[in-house]
Amino acid sequence: MSEAIQQADELRGKAISLLLTERTAIDERLRLFGYDGTNSITHSAGRKKACSICNSETHTARRCDKKGANESPLTPTA
Numbered sequence: 001m002s003e004a005i006q007q008a009d010e011l012r013g014k015a016i017s018l019l020l021t022e023r024t025a026i027d028e029r030l031r032l033f034g035y036d037g038t039n040s041i042t043h044s045a046g047r048k049k050a051c052s053i054c055n056s057e058t059h060t061a062r063r064c065d066k067k068g069a070n071e072s073p074l075t076p077t078a
């Protein structure tokens with residue numbers, strides 16, 4: 001019984017370290033795209049951010065309807 005628990009704990013530890021490695025790599029990539037973490041759903045409460053495309057405070061650049069006119073920031077301009 002305790003052996004199974006120990007194995008599960010080991011697997012959990014491995015999974016966590018793998019995910020942490022992935023998270024670090026993803027965080028680095030997100031920073032390359034200019035993401036600073038403040039756009040996250042869990043961190044956005046109480047903080048109003050003006051749209052960086054049209055400067056309106058009613059929405060963020062992610063939801064801007066003028067986004068189509070501009071090139072997507074994730075798409076490198078050819």
Ligand SMILES: [Zn+2]
Binds near residue numbers: 052054055061065066
């Ligand atoms: Zn906008």
